[in-house]
Amino acid sequence: MLLLAPLGLMLKDSFRPLGEEDEVADLVVVGESQTHYQAAFRPSARTIYWRSFWVATLTTAITLAIGYPVAYYVAMIAPRRWRSLLLIAVAVPFWTSLVIRTSAWKLILGTGGPIDLLNKWMGGEGFDWNNTPTAVILSLVYCELPFMILPLYASMEKLDRTLVQAANDLGAAPRHALWRVTIPLTRPGILAGCAIVYIGSAGQYVIAELMAGGKFPLAGWLINSYFLGDSPSPNRGAAISFVVMGLVLASMVGLFAGVAAVAWCVARMIRMIAEGRESKVIPVNDTGTRRGLHALLARIHRILQHRTLSSVTGLTLFFLYLPILMLILFSFNASSGQAVWKGFTLKWYSAALANEEVRTAIGHTLSVAAGSTLIATIVGTLAGLALAKKFPGWRVTGALLYVPVVIPEIVLAVALLTILIALRWINTQGGLIIAHAAFCTSYVAIVVRARLAGFDRTLEEAARDLGAGRLGVFWRVKFPLMLPGIVSGAILAMTVSVDDYLVTSYVRPAGYETLPTYIYGKVHSGVTPEVNAISTLMLLATAVIIAAGYWLMRERR
Numbered sequence: 001m002l003l004l005a006p007l008g009l010m011l012k013d014s015f016r017p018l019g020e021e022d023e024v025a026d027l028v029v030v031g032e033s034q035t036h037y038q039a040a041f042r043p044s045a046r047t048i049y050w051r052s053f054w055v056a057t058l059t060t061a062i063t064l065a066i067g068y069p070v071a072y073y074v075a076m077i078a079p080r081r082w083r084s085l086l087l088i089a090v091a092v093p094f095w096t097s098l099v100i101r102t103s104a105w106k107l108i109l110g111t112g113g114p115i116d117l118l119n120k121w122m123g124g125e126g127f128d129w130n131n132t133p134t135a136v137i138l139s140l141v142y143c144e145l146p147f148m149i150l151p152l153y154a155s156m157e158k159l160d161r162t163l164v165q166a167a168n169d170l171g172a173a174p175r176h177a178l179w180r181v182t183i184p185l186t187r188p189g190i191l192a193g194c195a196i197v198y199i200g201s202a203g204q205y206v207i208a209e210l211m212a213g214g215k216f217p218l219a220g221w222l223i224n225s226y227f228l229g230d231s232p233s234p235n236r237g238a239a240i241s242f243v244v245m246g247l248v249l250a251s252m253v254g255l256f257a258g259v260a261a262v263a264w265c266v267a268r269m270i271r272m273i274a275e276g277r278e279s280k281v282i283p284v285n286d287t288g289t290r291r292g293l294h295a296l297l298a299r300i301h302r303i304l305q306h307r308t309l310s311s312v313t314g315l316t317l318f319f320l321y322l323p324i325l326m327l328i329l330f331s332f333n334a335s336s337g338q339a340v341w342k343g344f345t346l347k348w349y350s351a352a353l354a355n356e357e358v359r360t361a362i363g364h365t366l367s368v369a370a371g372s373t374l375i376a377t378i379v380g381t382l383a384g385l386a387l388a389k390k391f392p393g394w395r396v397t398g399a400l401l402y403v404p405v406v407i408p409e410i411v412l413a414v415a416l417l418t419i420l421i422a423l424r425w426i427n428t429q430g431g432l433i434i435a436h437a438a439f440c441t442s443y444v445a446i447v448v449r450a451r452l453a454g455f456d457r458t459l460e461e462a463a464r465d466l467g468a469g470r471l472g473v474f475w476r477v478k479f480p481l482m483l484p485g486i487v488s489g490a491i492l493a494m495t496v497s498v499d500d501y502l503v504t505s506y507v508r509p510a511g512y513e514t515l516p517t518y519i520y521g522k523v524h525s526g527v528t529p530e531v532n533a534i535s536t537l538m539l540l541a542t543a544v545i546i547a548a549g550y551w552l553m554r555e556r557r
Helices: 006-015 018-027 043-077 079-097 098-109 115-119 133-157 161-169 174-185 187-202 207-211 219-227 234-275 287-303 306-330 347-354 354-390 394-400 410-422 430-451 459-465 470-500 503-509 516-522 529-556
Strands: none
Touching: 006 018, 006 410, 018 529, 043 079, 043 133, 043 187, 043 234, 043 306, 079 133, 079 306, 098 133, 098 306, 098 410, 098 516, 098 529, 133 187, 133 207, 133 306, 161 207, 161 503, 174 187, 187 234, 207 219, 207 470, 207 516, 219 410, 234 410, 306 529, 347 529, 354 430, 354 470, 354 516, 410 430, 410 503, 430 470, 430 503, 459 470, 470 516, 470 529, 503 516, 516 529
16 A cells, blocks of 8 residues: 555546646647646657667666576586575675665766776777766666576576486487577576566666766656656656556567567577478578577577686676775775875775764664664565465465566655655655655565465464464464564665665655765765765675674574
């Protein structure tokens, strides 16, 4: 209800009549006879939709091309003792602030960054990729890559390796076993990763705004312009939000259908080549086509070999950690700018800690995170317990838990703003905490539900047979088994709350700064060593939280 009610109010607002504010807020003046939905498809808006979808498609393709070999190596080839460490190494960047990671790329790609300095050292001219489509796409790939690797790993880790061995024993070449056994069995992970990355990229606002400054607007920018722009029009923004959601889901289904059709054709061609059959529709009888397909399959199979995969995994980890390492390094730069390294210093850390605005932002961040995590942990744990019992309608309720994941974040922010206005909780710290709890609750419930999925019910029955009451069974049997999931969900909820910028920027009181909003404002005026120092301290705090949770779970085991 915390998420469905806001979406219902948004839908109602989107059908309200046009007012004067809608006419002056529109980028292109429209007639009064047009509805908000008709105006949402004007030419300028269609251009932004198209740009958002091809950017999302390209980002999804790149992350899949990089993520599949990495996940394959971690799940199938890497020594068992290294798999958990590699998986944590892939996931750690996800636990760091989106604003921090994006600001680090501004440092790398901008004037005075390492690429610019290297280019000048080699005799070239100045290098600055900031405010370009390339910078936006590169940052999107960087931020979305863990969301592709993790579902792929989860799918591959459960793969029955004897099926691949059986295919090889029956005479299938390794490259044929890859296409006809491994990839079809990992299709759920491929679809899940592609869906998460595509939706997250299509509705992106923060990355596009930081890396291009409005010069490369995506769908998120269009929605934001109607709520926080110079001439706001919330009703028009609500209509565009639903249009974006519909187009994102429709285009994703169409994209997946097209990819599935191509995959089917490729699989059929491979099968015909292996069986020596000919086709009038698919030209596999052509000698050049046969050689080309054999060469392509052989090349893909060579990529999925031990040495190549280990190199790809190493380069991917370097790509994931390069911005973080550069940000930490330049936080010790004695120069007040980024262009020249002038020696080692700690003055920016002391300046950041002495800054009253920073201390206030830290206090606000921790208070909001603590309150929202407490609410989300309680409600999410109860929801996970209820879903584990499979009550009538549990499938629909379980699917609704994924609403924060399957809708663009800016739409979520707009929906929460709508419900807080209706409840008159806007511009209050309590309203901000409730908004954070609304989307954090889903994360806790999903983790707790997953923890209880394999729960052995005979343990409860045995406890009851030994005389334990219902409360005793819960506290002495079920709760200890749930605790690692509750702790993991609480840590995830706190991290998401601490990291959040977009929802906070929509529902916070005027002048109320958290660390992400403070850093975002500073990054817009230029990345400085003080901002790098603040970001490094946030990274350190996140690492401490993750390490503490990991230690607690190990102790419970």
